[in-house]
Amino acid sequence: MAFRHAIRGTTHVFPDLRTLLARASPFRSGDALAGIAAASAEERVAAQRALADLPLRRILAEPVIPPEEDDVSRLILEDHDAAAFAPVAVLTVGGFRDWLLAAAPAELAAIRRGISPEMAAAVSKIMRNADLVSVAAKCRVETRLHNTLGTEGTLSVRLQPNHPTDDPRGIAAAILDGLLLGAGDACIGINPATDNVESVLRLLDLLEEVRTRFSIPTQGCVLSHVSTTLIAMERGAPVDLVFQSIGGTQRTNESFGISLALLEEAQEAALALGRGTVGSNVMYFETGQGSALSAEAHGGVDQQTVEARAYAVARRFDPLLVNSVVGFIGPEYLFDGKQILRAGLEDHFCGKLLGLPMGVDICHTNHAEADADDMDALLLCLGLAGVNYVMGVPGADDVMLAYQSTSFHDALTARRLLDRRPAPEFAAWLERAGIGEGARIPGALSPALLGLS
Structure with missing residues (x-):
């Protein structure tokens, strides 16, 4: 199912999660070289807004690379801890950002094994630099x-x-x-x-x-x-x-x-x-x-x-x-x-x-x-x-x-x-x-x- 978001009368369509994540990324030369970056700032904003409304569960259900083709995708699915995911399972990506900013260090530690890499990447794409600093500062890994x-x-x-x-x-x-x-x-x-x-x-x-x-x-x-x-x-x-x-x-x-x-x-x-x-x-x-x-x-x-x-x-x-x-x-x-x-x-x-x-x-x-x-x-x-x-x-x-x-x-x-x-x-x-x-x-x-x- 495609993702859509309208801005000023223009509906931007993203055919799959992989495309949505790519278009939502802050601009960088590598994505442009690969031909997958947003074509404009407006398209990037539309993708970020569509991504913010995306349920986290949808990310888990739609691997960006099919697991039958890729052992890293299989590893991600095998290692996912459903119990650790439960506290945030009902959230959208935007709701997850808000939850992360308010969470205590112990809460962040408790969900580690429930978060997939694609979830982490997705929420980072709608965060400001100060958000990334603020949340990471609460994550202590010894x-x-x-x-x-x-x-x-x-x-x-x-x-x-x-x-x-x-x-x-x-x-x-x-x-x-x-x-x-x-x-x-x-x-x-x-x-x-x-x-x-x-x-x-x-x-x-x-x-x-x-x-x-x-x-x-x-x-x-x-x-x-x-x-x-x-x-x-x-x-x-x-x-x-x-x-x-x-x-x-x-x-x-x-x-x-x-x-x-x-x-x-x-x-x-x-x-x-x-x-x-x-x-x-x-x-x-x-x-x-x-x-x-x-x-x-x-x-x-x-x-x-x-x-x-x-x-x-x-x-x-x-x-x-x-x-x-x-x-x-x-x-x-x-x-x-x-x-x-x-x-x-x-x-x-x-x-x-x-x-x-x-x-x-x-x-x-x-x-x-x-x-x-x-x-x-x-x-x-x-x-x-x-x-x-x-x-x-x-x-x-x-x-x-x-x-x-x-x-x-x-x-x-x-x-x-x-x-x-x-x-x-x-x-x-x-x-x-x-x-x-x-x-x-x-x-x-x-x-x-x-x-x-």
Whole structure:
């Protein structure tokens, strides 16, 4: 049954839910590139009004991608908790927005498993940025491995010490820089320049040496493909976190060379290592609006809804960290700072509403119409929204991935302005190590011990 809404005597018709969701999305270049964006502001408003009147039950009953064709759609239906959905089951999308704004944190936590990704995406499309911040700020999601992430009043940082040739000295220098500026509690995560087993093993050993020698309560991660990490675990490597990029359709995940079964195998292998000291969340996922379109695997679904569907995949595996790399794919998908800011707030809101420990890589490519001022605005909005963690990149300029992110100093600024602390175990370690305001290099954590002198 088609959806209709009239504005000034013109009736706009949307033949199905997939089209309605796409036309209701705030404008972004990726949807225009895919040919599914609203043709005018009037059509977008008509779609948003029609969407606001849509019962939530209708969204559950009309999958945007048929489940017989897509394992992510099947996963969404299999994992839906009818009892958790019951408190909001009678609402429309517009009524759900009002309910979310008035709900207490405990009420939001109670409905997590009853909300489908498409419901989260739908309600986000009729919310202002301040609405997205307000609701997400009430969604607290805690995870644990070697420390506790996501507790009230904290803002964690993934220390990202990438190097264009995986040089251990360059990586160690970046790690030292980040630790001395209070970064690294989310994890110390290296994107390897080359995804081969021998290189990954060397980097894992480096991270383990740093973490154990200085008794740092954090996680190490080399962001290699899950199949490479599986081989590394078989060879006895010290793997804390299994990383993988994921998408919101089966075809997108196949383009990444993964399946749900492969992710399950990797999770079981990591759990079998028994490395967690305070918990057992062993998975780390990255996502980003536009990945399905770039793989020609979106199936006509708008990029923000596809992104929310990726969170259903993440939720199945109880991750320690989920990260929307919001501006990384480029201006073809998110053209400028305004679109990046909106997408970052949408992703964080949808992930938190679904019960995920969301971080955001607040970033842009060098050919996007965006700059550091845009990233500052998104960082502060996400800080107010209770984002679990952000990136810490030396100088905000990743010399291996060649994009702009947030620096160690940016994260410190956000912590100070918003009165946020590192993860509790990591904060205690910083105090023991003598690292704090006016950070200094204590004798126990010297350049010589990291092989830099």
